[in-house]
Amino acid sequence: MSMSRLQDHFRFFINLGTDENNLVIHFDARFDFKGDKRTIVLNSMKDGVYGAELRETAFPFQAGTDTMVCFQFEEDKIIIQLPTGKPFSFPLRFPIEEISYLAIAYLQPISITLK
Numbered sequence: 258m259s260m261s262r263l264q265d266h267f268r269f270f271i272n273l274g275t276d277e278n279n280l281v282i283h284f285d286a287r288f289d290f291k292g293d294k295r296t297i298v299l300n301s302m303k304d305g306v307y308g309a310e311l312r313e314t315a316f317p318f319q320a321g322t323d324t325m326v327c328f329q330f331e332e333d334k335i336i337i338q339l340p341t342g343k344p345f346s347f348p349l350r351f352p353i354e355e356i357s358y359l360a361i362a363y364l365q366p367i368s369i370t371l372k
Contacts, residue, residue: 269363271326276358278305282328282335282347286318299337301350308350317341323367 274280287293295316327338
């Protein structure tokens with residue numbers, strides 16, 4: 258769970274994995290970036306190669322406000338809970354024992370809670 262202040266950028270992203278080349282999830286919230294407007298792009302990366310992108314159009318984020326994004330890991334998927342709306346999921350595309358890598362860009366983290 259990450260509570261952050263959204264900065265005035267065209268996007269923000271959160272990467273979770275074992276290192277920068279192996280991400281179980283790349284969560285990329287795009288306000289207006291690369292032709293995507295108010296869209297969340299989800300992906301994974303194995304050995305430096307991205308998989309197929311999935312897109313979520315529920316976009317509850319507003320620049321300059323506080324927000325929270327929660328990731329809950331289950332056996333075969335990651336459940337993502339946003340501030341409003343129902344949760345959605347992203348498949349775990351490769352097995353992982355632990356998350357040892359976290360990268361956050363274009364957000365000002367206020368707190369990170371791990372359970």
